[in-house]
Amino acid sequence: MPDKSSKLVTLLFVLFFAIVLPAGHLMGIVSINTISLWGRYCCFAIAALGIDLIWGYTGIMSMCQAFFFCLGGYCMGMHLLLKATALQGQELPDFMVWNNFSSLPAFWQPFHGFVPAVVLALLVPAVIAFVIGFFVFRSRIKGVYMAIITQAFALGMYLLFLRNETKLGGTNGLTNFKAVLGFDLSSSNTKLALYFATVAMLCISYILCRKMMASKFGKVLQAIRDSEPRVGYTAYRVLNYKLAVFVVAAVLAGLAGMLYVPQTGIITPGRMSVTSSVEMLMWVALGGRGKLKGAIIGALLVNCLYSLCTSLFPEGWLFVLGVLYILTVLYFDKGFTGLFDKFAALLRSRRKAVVEGVPSPHAENTRVSHPAMARSSEGN
C-alpha cells in the first residue's frame, strides 16, 4: 500500500503536469512548443508503463514494444492522413498518387472514421501481441531467447514497413496531418487539448496498472518473475498470465503511439527500429524497473535529457547519455527511484529517527527483483 508521502509526491507530479505547466503557458512563461514536448514525453511514459508491467513485474524482456507503439501510431496516422487528404479535396494521400495507386487499399478503408481508428489503434497491437505471445509462450521461449525472438520480429516488421509495397508510405512514413476531429492541429488550443488528453491517459493508465499490480493478477505475475516453475506447480496457467500481460503492454504501447502521432506530426518506421525498442527498455531501467513511478520518471527524464543534450552538446551528447547509462547501472542499480530511496535512507539514519513499524516510502517494491534474463543454468 502506498503511504502518505508517496501519494503526495504522485499528487505533486499530477498537479505540476496538469496545472502548473498549462498555467505557465497561459501566463506566457512556457511556450506551446514546450507543452507539446512534454505531451510527447508523457506518451513515452505510457508506453514505459507497459514495458514495466511486462519486464519489471513479469520478467519478460520484450524487444518489440516500439513496434506496438508504431502500430498505434500508424493507425492514428492513417486516419489523420485520410482526413487531411479529404480536407485538401484530394482522393488519395500524396504518396499513393506518386506511387501510381489507382484506389485506396482496402485495409485503409476503416480508418476514415475517428472511432474505428482509435479502436483499431488499440485492437491491432492487442491482436498481434496475442498471436505472437501465444506461439512464443506456448513453446516456452524464455529469457534471452524471448528477447531475441521479439527483436527479430521487430526487425522483420521494420524492414517490411520500410518497403513501399506495404502501402504505408515506406521510409517517409505518414506525415502532413492537418486536423484531428475537425480541430486544426497547428493551433495552440488543439495542442493544449492533446497535451491534457495525454496527461489524463497517463494518469488513468497509471492508476489502472497500479490496481492491476495490487490485485491477485499482479501478484501472480510477480510470482512468475521470481520463479515460473513454482507458479506452474501451484496449478496456475502461466501461459495465460503471460499472454494477458503481454497484450496489456502492447495495448498501452498502442495507446501511447496513438497519442504521440498528432503531437509529433509524423510517424515513420524509424520509430520502430531495433534501437528504439532498446531505448524504451533503457527508460524503464533508468527510472527503476519494477516500479510504475520509476517507468514514468525514467521515460520523462531520459527523453528530456535527450532533447536537451542534442541541443546543448550537439557533438558530445552521446557521451553524456552513455556515461549516464553506465553510472546508473553501476551505482544506482534501482534507477532514479532507487536514488530517492537511498536519499531517504541516508536522511533517516542521519537523524536517527527510524520509527519501527513505519514502512519506507516505496516499501511495496523494495525487494530485489530477480534478473529476468539470467541464464537458467546459472543459479542466482
Add this chain to the structure above:
Amino acid sequence: MNTGIRLILCLLLSFLWLGTAYASDDKVGSCMQQVLYPQNDEMRAQALSALASLKPSSSVLRFLEAVNSNSLYLYKDKAVTLGSKKRNGAEDVYLIYQLYPEQMVLLDADAQPLMLPVTALQQVQISRPHRLLLAPLSSWIGIFSMDPQKRTMAYGQVRAVSDTMLINALPLALENETDASALRAGKEAWYALRLNNAASAQTAKLLIDSLETNGGDNATARLRAYAKKAGVPQEAAVYASAKADKLDNHYAWLQRVQHLFSGISLGSILILVSLGLAIVYGLAGIINMAHGEFLMIGAYATYCTEMLFSNVLHVQNSNWFFITALPVSFIAAGLMGLFLEWLIIRRLYARPLESLLATWGVSLVLIQTARTIFGDLTAVKLPDMLAGGWQVSPHLVLPYNRIFIILLTIVVVVALYGMLFRTRIGMQIRAVTQNRSMSACLGIDTRRVDAFTFFIGAGLAGLAGCAMTLIGNVVPDMGQTYIVDSFLVVVTGGVGKLIGTITAGLGIGIFSKVLEALFQAVYGKVLILLLIMIYMQFKPRGLFPDKGRIAEE
C-alpha cells in the same frame, strides 16, 4: 614476365605487318599529323573524318580508338596511348604505346618496356564535337583499345552485321589479340558474324559448335538471337536453341555454386562476429551490446596500421600492413575489452540483465569517441594479394577476399576449439561456464578466467572487424549493422554453444543467400527472420540446448 615478352613479340610482329600498310598510304601520316597539331579546328575535323573513312587498318583504328576514348597523349613529340597499368609505390604507371609516327611499345634504356605515370605525358585535348565525328565507328572501335578489358567489352557488343567496315576490321583486331578472355570474346563475335551470314545449314551448325566450344560470355544470347532470326534454316535454328539451352543449364549450375559460395562466405562472417559473443555470453551471461563496437575497434586498428605502414614506415607493399593488422586488431580490441571488463563489466557478473544496459552505454560512448577521432568516412585499401578473384571457369569467379574470410574463420574456429579443449585455461573456462561456484570451490580463479574470456571474446570481434574491412567500409557505427544478426546466430544455435553458433551461422548464411536469390534482398531477410521464429517454436532453446540437470532452473 612470360606474358610480357609474348605481348611485346606479338606487338612487334604486328608492327612489322602494320608497317607495310602504313607505308603504302602517305595520307594517313598527314592526317594523323593534322589531328595532333591542327592548323585550325576545321582541319582537325577534316583529318578525323578522312581517317574514319579510310580502308580500315590496325594502325589507323588504334589511333582513332585513342581519340575516341580520350586517351591520346604526347610524349617527346610522339603520339602515344596508355597500355596496361601497374602500381609503382604511390602512383600508377602505364605501359606506353606509341601510335605515331610508328606503332610500337616504347622501351627504356635497358630495353625494358617503359612505364610512366600519366603525369609524365601531355594529353591531346580533342573536343567533344570532334570526338562525335567518330560516332559511326564508336560502337565497335573499342576492339582496338590497348586495354584488354575494354577490348573484351567491345567484342561483346559487336552486333551490326551489315557494317562492312566492321567485317573488315574484326579480323584485323583478332589477328593481334593477345589477351585470352578478349580473344574468346573476339572469336565469339567473329563466329557470330559468320553464323549470321552463313549460307548453308551445314556451315551454320559448324559455327554453332565453335561458338559452344569457345564458351564466350554472350554465347547463349547470340545463339538465341540467331535462332529467332527470320530466314534461318529450320534445322540450324533448332540446333542453335538446343545448344543455347545446354549452355544455360551449365550456367545455372555455376550460378548455384556461386550462391552456395556466397552463403558460406556470409555464414563465415556471421560466425566470426558471433563467436566472441557466444563465449562471453556462455561464460559470464553478459549480454554484450558493445560487441559490435569491438568489431569497430578492430577495423579502426586495421585502418591505423595501414596509415602507419603507408605514411610513417613508407612500406609500399600493401600486403604487409594487412598481415600485421590481423594480430594488431585482435590485441587492440582484446585490450580494450580487458580494460572495460576491469572498469565496468566485472561489477556486473552477478547482474546479467544490467550488463545489457551498461554495455549499451559503453557502445554509445565508443561510437562517439571513434567519430570524434576519425570522423565519419574511412576505408581500408584492399591488400594486393586479396584483390581480384579465383577464376574457376569463365563464368565463376570466387573473390579472394571472401575466400580469405572463409579460411580465417576456419582457422579461428580450430584455434578456439584447441584453446578450449586442449589447454588448461580452456578447461577452466569450460568449468566456469558449467558451474561457477563449484569451479570457484575447486580453486579456479574465476576472476582471471572471466577477464581472459572477455579478452578473447573482444579480440575475436576485433579480428572480425579486421576481416570486415576487406568487404566494407570503416565507420563508427559499423558494429550496429552486425549486432542483431550475431545475436540471432548465437540464440538460434543455442546460447553458449560454439557448435551451435557455427551451425547456425552457416545455416543462416546459406539460407539468406538462397532466399535472396529467389526473392528481393529485403524479403529474403524478412523471410529468414520469420523462419528463425518458426524454428524456435520447435527448438525453443536453440539447436544445441543444454541437457540434463543444468537445463532445469
Add this chain to the structure above:
Amino acid sequence: MIASFKKLMIGLTASLLLLTIASCNSGNKSSAADDNASANTVKIGVLHSLSGTMAISEVSLRDAVQMAVDEINASGGVLGKKIEPVIVDPASDWDLFAEKSKELLTDKKVAAVFGCWTSVSRKSVLPVFEENNGLLFYPVQYEGEESSRNVVYSGATPNQQLIPAADYLMSAEGGNYKRFYLLGTDYVFPRTANKILKAYLLSKGIAKEDIIEEYTPFHHQDYQTIVSKIKKFAVGGKACVLSTINGDSNIPFYKEFANQGLTAATCPIMAFSVAEDELRAMDTEFLVGHLAAWNYFQSNDSPENKKFVAHFKAYCQKKNLPGGAERVTDDPICWAYTDVYLWAKAAEKAGSFDVDKVRSALLGLSFDAPAGTVKMDDKINHLAKSAMIGEIKPDGQFNVIWKSQGLITPQPFFTLDATAKN
C-alpha cells in the same frame, strides 16, 4: 520526522521538475532578449545530423555552412549583423528533426534554417516550417513532387540530374547504352527517381524487358547476389547500371562489382548518390571509369570554385576537423555553402531578415556559385543550374566529361511533356 521526510521528498520532486522546465525554457527567454532590434547578431539554425546513420554525409554540410558563415562574418556580416549559427543534432532521428526545427523556429527564433539530407527528414520538418512560416534551405538533390514556399531547394530536381544522365548514356558519345539496371536503396528518392527514369527510358524507345529495377535495404553490405544478377544482365551487351545506392552500401557494392570481374568498360555504373566526399575514403581503384551525375564537381574549372575548394581545405585544417586538408568538396557541400550566400544576398536585397521579404528577394536572384552561375527560378524556390557528368579518376576526383549547355530550368513536378519541351 515523517513530516520532514515528506517535505524533503516534495521539495526534491518540485525542484527537479522546476529545474527541467527552467532548462527547457532558458533558451526561450534568452532568445527573446536577443531578438531585440539593437542586438548585433542574427541567428540561423543548422539542422544536420551529427550522429547516427546520416552523420556520415551530413557532418560535411555542417562544416560547409559554418565556413560560409565565417566568411560572411569576416567580410562584415549581413545588413551589418554578424551571423550566429545555432547548431543542433537531430541525430538521424526523424521525429527529432521535427522537434528541433520547432525549437529553432519558435524558441531560438532563427531567421533561416540550413539543413536536412534525407527526404524523410525534410518531410518531417515541412509542416513545422509551413506552420511557423520559417525558411529551410535544403541542399541535396531530391525526388521532386514537392514545392513548398517555405523550403528553398538548391539541390537538383529530377530533370536537372536524372534526365541528363540518361540522355548522356543513350547518346553516341555516352556509349549508346540500351539496357538499364536501376539499382537503389529502398527509400523515396531511389523509388521516385527510378519511376521517372523508367518512364523516360520507355518514352525513348527502350524495351520494357531491358529495364530492371531492384532495391536493397539501408546499410546493405552483401552485394554478391545482386552483382551476379547484374553480371548476367550485362552479358546481353549495351548494359549499364543506374545506381541510387545510398551511403555506406556503396563501398561494398563497388568492391563486389570489381571482384566479380565487371568493369566500367563492360558495364558502367552511373551513380546519383556518389560524390567526392563518399570517394574520399574509398579505395578508388575499382571505381575508375564509372560515372556520376551532379551539378557540381570539385574539379569544376572556375575561379569561384578554386577559391572555394582552397578555402574549404584550409578551413578543415584550421579547425582540426577529421580529415583536415585531405577533405574534399562535392555537390551537396557546394549547395550547403551556396545556400548561406543566397540567403545573405537575398537578405541584403530585401533589407530585412523577415522570411516573406527574403523569400520574394530570392526569386530571380542569380549568384556566382562554385558550380558556376546559378539563378533562382522566378516563381518557385528552386535553382536553375547546369548538369554535369563526371568520370571517376584514380585520385577520387571526377573528370567532367559532359556539361549541359546553359542552365536547366527546375521542374519539381516531373512530366514527360515538360521535359520534351525543355
